[in-house]
Amino acid sequence: MTELDYERDIAAIDFSGAPAVDQYKPDWWSDDGVKGTWQDTYVARQRVFPDGQTEVTVCKERFFVGAAITPSTRTKRGESEKREANEDDAGRRAKKQVRLCCKQIGADRMVTLTYRENMLDRELALRHWKAFCRRLGKVAEFHYVAVIEQQERGALHFHVAVRGRQNYVLLRSIWQRILGLGPDGQQMGQVNVRDPHRFGFGNKGAHKIASYIAKYCGKEMQCRDLNEKRYFRSKGVVLPEVRSWRLPCTDMLGAVNAAFAALHGHSLNGLQSWCNNALGVVYLATEPGLLLSSESCPF
Structure with a gap:
């Protein structure tokens, strides 16, 4: 055809x-x-x-x-009596956008950037993420959809949806160079790449991988303020018309x-x-x- x-x-x-x-x-x-x-x-x-x-x-x-x-008078952002319900709605909208963006770039792999220490500072973590994207963009084309997740113990890490085989050595070297070494000379970060077969969805399960990655947007984050993003995407990701x-x-x-x-x-x-x-x-x-x-x- x-x-x-x-x-x-x-x-x-x-x-x-x-x-x-x-x-x-x-x-x-x-x-x-x-x-x-x-x-x-x-x-x-x-x-x-x-x-x-x-x-x-x-x-x-x-x-x-x-x-x-005639619509009712809107309250100021963050002052609504339905704050919790609004947060749930925002989480669902973010999950939908992440799913759609993953499908748009044809994401079939997930890269996870983690810290050795218990990283609790969201602002510092985002500075590390921006540095990672900037350095990687100088040596390779990098289209991504990223979600920052907070574990139960409070530790932050990044889940990044990408397409195609990744240079694991390059990703790890850039991330570890940004974080530097610990007091005893140990590496302070790690990078893991999940290939399609590790999701159990098969070679054509990209539409299922997108839903899998999007679920991280729905999780509550105590360190996230009202106006802070739930996900990030590279430039040039334009969703198809409806x-x-x-x-x-x-x-x-x-x-x-x-x-x-x-x-x-x-x-x-x-x-x-x-x-x-x-x-x-x-x-x-x-x-x-x-x-x-x-x-x-x-x-």
Whole structure:
């Protein structure tokens, strides 16, 4: 399949025929278009990444018909009574961005930068990280998505998602040179590289590795202030645009059918899926590569 054929297949997706049977309209469903009321609909969204990975999400959403509702007065940053809930929301958003960035760069390995001592100073650790990126960037092209993690004992270290085989000796020498030697001449840092097979996801499990790395963003960090970042990424990581459709379906079966229809042209091997009927959400994520002729939608 050529790139032209691939783009033609993607552009030809038609969601209008997704529901295969007459659908029952629940009591809570409102689509009469009356102004001043809330309407319910399913919306499909799709991202296609450079290596053929794609993510499709179908969500049940509510929207207001009529003039915009006057928003309530917003409190100052950090003074909201829902601080804990807002932090949870921010953590979920950060996890999503890390997952998407990892897929965009095609990350298939994870580099971990650790300290020999119990590093508790976040500001100092970030200075070490910036120095590491600056020195490595002088000798090699370095695209990454990095997350700083705090262990239960408080120690900080970095998880870095990268693509392709890494020069382990170079990474270790730069990191150890930045940290220097201890009072007894011992090295104060270490670098570990996890190859794809060590994740247990196989050679095409990049879409699963992305979710694995993103989980570190959701962990609470006592040393992180409100305005401090949860993750870091190299310059030039631009996420693909989101294609979206409003669907005519009124139940989860139609939403699932539409989600699988959006995967036309992509491989279904190693498919990641998640569905919640109560929330009205369907999530599908494919591995790198295109659809094989022997594969077909199970619905």
